[in-house]
Amino acid sequence: MTRYVIRRLLYVILVILVITFISYVVFFLMPSGNPAVQFAGKSPTKALIHQIEKQFGLNHPWYVQYGIFVKHLFLGDQYGWPGFGESYNTREPVKNELFSRAWVTFQLAVGAAVVWLAMGIPIGIVSALRRRTLIDRASMGFALFGVSAPVFVLGLLSLWIFWQHLRILPGTGYTSFSSNPAEWFLQFLQPWVVLSLLFAAFYARMVRGNLLETMSEDYIRTARAKGLPERRVVFKHGLRASLTPVVTMFGMDFGLLLGGAIITETVFNLPGLGTYVVQAVNDQNLPAVVGVVVLAAFFVAFFNLVVDILYAYLDPRVRYS
Amino acid sequence: MAETLLEVKDLKVQFDTPDGVVKAVDGVSFTVERGQTLGVVGESGSGKSVTFMTVMGLIAGNARISGEIIFEGRDLLKLPPAEVRAIRGDGMGMVFQDPMTSLHPMYRVGDQIVEAIRAHRDIDRKEAWDMAVEMLRKVGLPRPEERAKDYPHEYSGGMRQRAMIAMAMVLNPDLLIADEPTTALDVTVQAQILELMEQLKSEYNCGVVLITHDLGVVADVSQKVMVMYAGRAAEYGTRDQVFNTPLHPYTWGLLESIPTVERRVERLVPIEGTPPSLINPPRGCAFHPRCPHRFEPCDGERPELEMRGGDHPDACYLAIEDKRRLWAEREQRRQKEPA
Ligand SMILES: Nc1ncnc2c1ncn2[C@@H]1O[C@H](COP(=O)(O)OP(=O)(O)OP(=O)(O)O)[C@@H](O)[C@H]1O
Ligand SMILES: [Mg+2]
Numbered sequence: 073m074t075r076y077v078i079r080r081l082l083y084v085i086l087v088i089l090v091i092t093f094i095s096y097v098v099f100f101l102m103p104s105g106n107p108a109v110q111f112a113g114k115s116p117t118k119a120l121i122h123q124i125e126k127q128f129g130l131n132h133p134w135y136v137q138y139g140i141f142v143k144h145l146f147l148g149d150q151y152g153w154p155g156f157g158e159s160y161n162t163r164e165p166v167k168n169e170l171f172s173r174a175w176v177t178f179q180l181a182v183g184a185a186v187v188w189l190a191m192g193i194p195i196g197i198v199s200a201l202r203r204r205t206l207i208d209r210a211s212m213g214f215a216l217f218g219v220s221a222p223v224f225v226l227g228l229l230s231l232w233i234f235w236q237h238l239r240i241l242p243g244t245g246y247t248s249f250s251s252n253p254a255e256w257f258l259q260f261l262q263p264w265v266v267l268s269l270l271f272a273a274f275y276a277r278m279v280r281g282n283l284l285e286t287m288s289e290d291y292i293r294t295a296r297a298k299g300l301p302e303r304r305v306v307f308k309h310g311l312r313a314s315l316t317p318v319v320t321m322f323g324m325d326f327g328l329l330l331g332g333a334i335i336t337e338t339v340f341n342l343p344g345l346g347t348y349v350v351q352a353v354n355d356q357n358l359p360a361v362v363g364v365v366v367l368a369a370f371f372v373a374f375f376n377l378v379v380d381i382l383y384a385y386l387d388p389r390v391r392y393s
Numbered sequence: 394m395a396e397t398l399l400e401v402k403d404l405k406v407q408f409d410t411p412d413g414v415v416k417a418v419d420g421v422s423f424t425v426e427r428g429q430t431l432g433v434v435g436e437s438g439s440g441k442s443v444t445f446m447t448v449m450g451l452i453a454g455n456a457r458i459s460g461e462i463i464f465e466g467r468d469l470l471k472l473p474p475a476e477v478r479a480i481r482g483d484g485m486g487m488v489f490q491d492p493m494t495s496l497h498p499m500y501r502v503g504d505q506i507v508e509a510i511r512a513h514r515d516i517d518r519k520e521a522w523d524m525a526v527e528m529l530r531k532v533g534l535p536r537p538e539e540r541a542k543d544y545p546h547e548y549s550g551g552m553r554q555r556a557m558i559a560m561a562m563v564l565n566p567d568l569l570i571a572d573e574p575t576t577a578l579d580v581t582v583q584a585q586i587l588e589l590m591e592q593l594k595s596e597y598n599c600g601v602v603l604i605t606h607d608l609g610v611v612a613d614v615s616q617k618v619m620v621m622y623a624g625r626a627a628e629y630g631t632r633d634q635v636f637n638t639p640l641h642p643y644t645w646g647l648l649e650s651i652p653t654v655e656r657r658v659e660r661l662v663p664i665e666g667t668p669p670s671l672i673n674p675p676r677g678c679a680f681h682p683r684c685p686h687r688f689e690p691c692d693g694e695r696p697e698l699e700m701r702g703g704d705h706p707d708a709c710y711l712a713i714e715d716k717r718r719l720w721a722e723r724e725q726r727r728q729k730e731p732a
Contacts, residue, residue, distance in 0.1 A: 290494040296451055297489075298509040298560065299482030312499055388544040389498055 084373040091369045095362050100134040107160050107356045157359035166363045177344035181329040183260055188268035196279025218273025227266045227339035244341035263340040282314035316386045320379050327375025331368025395426035398567050398600040404460035406447050413672040417443040419624035430601040432611030435621035438668050441604045445570045449487050450477040483513040485568035486561030491577045492553035496545035503541030506560045528559040551582035562593055570602045609651040620644045623669050623679035626698045630705025640707035640716050643680045645723055
């Protein structure tokens, strides 16, 4: 078990190395302006550009720069560990900005996850049990809507209704919990719900499908033959088997979301990783882009590991190998 | 005369499907006595499982059920669902064909038996666990204290079927229904499972229903035999009656397909033709399109299961003398066949 976890953690590191390497290759192969020129201002002199290049380390070949980046990432830089370097834009350590934005994205993701699980799972169960009834059709209609409605449309619609028209919810932006808990909650409410709809719809369909399939298994017939009440047959025997794959799916979705929800963060003007990376790409701010990439890759790989370990607990047939 | 545990009268089960009404069971009647085994044989799709799933109250949804299922004096079809549930697993237990898929893969075998106990008895977990272990010992599981903590995938096929039998028998039901309990198992294991069921039957003095494709299995353990075809009984009698003086051409076909030492499996004569549609069954006797002995009344009115001059009821229009003669001829031909 310990060996398995260690092996998987090494794999996480490998993933991060590969994906940052690709980021560097893409950044330097893409025909684009020199970041130093952009930073130097309106009418840069050659000397100034050269000086900035030196500061940013841009005077080295790209693979040397990549080597320095890897060294700093794993051993730390002047701002401590892990070293993410300095923003080309602000000359501030990327790490501070990265972590404060990751925190905002984290709050968005957790809230949305709570909403989508609380909606998706019960809806899926009810429509599986009441298959082909009105409630099933209504739920699956909602699911189709949720899957196909783009987040930016939903987001803008929601803002228009609840903020501009009804004036019952605050508009875009971010309020920290410690400064004003009520405002924090109300302000997050719309992004949570809007972001969760797509997932809720998807999870409802998945739970419904899994449960329908499970309920036709032989062991469900056995459970009934034992004389168990139908409630117990469904909730103990049916759900146990049909929610296990949902756990896997959830871990992967959640890990992916922690890397930033670009559209939701943009629509609701949240200072998370998604808006950060968009801005960083526009500014050719390499350390910031790579910083987000590292975090996102880490979250995905880490949650994959968590899910795999959890899965072996949930399904006794699975063994670490 | 043995005590009658189960009496089924004119049971019909129909399923509404998009293609039409499937008459899966179309009027069967039989009884099961305490301490005896009823063997139920027939080809795939003849309605064996549906009949006994209905007896267990496990058929629901798109089914229309009529007739009477009298178990220990009460008609199960007239009882409220909660009372049928209370009987299921307690008064009667059921074992299914595929032990690989019939146990929940994510719960310990012991816990699954405990659950069966606690669904009907108000006792604590510890006590139920001890009962489960005892029952596993009784069905011949080695080291039951430890094996009860295992998950089903850690068991072999034969052990799983033993565990299924333990689960069905742990509350000492009066009736055990075994739906092809050995079909999915190795030949050697099959014999062990049948022997175990025999042993439990005499120890608990319960009634047993053994459903199978294989008349050979039925010959060893059954006191009575019902041959089913297209949702109806073709023939119904004691084991000796059905095996020594079979009256229905369909039974003859089944008997001829029993593998024996002389006739190895590849030489078996399966009954020609395919089982009939249950949505639009053939007119008259449902077997007549496949019957080598059919004559003019067979596609007219449907023959009922009744006494027709033989020593037990059957549903074939042939005259009793013809039946005796034809079966004797077929027997002779079979004997002459080179091994
Ligand atoms: N829920 C259902 N809906 C529609 N048709 C059904 C349903 N359940 C069973 N049937 C049909 O009823 C018929 C009888 O099925 P049953 O399972 O009783 O056959 P069987 O004799 O047990 O066969 P086997 O030997 O293959 O187990 C089959 O044609 C089957 O397709
Ligand atoms: Mg069957």
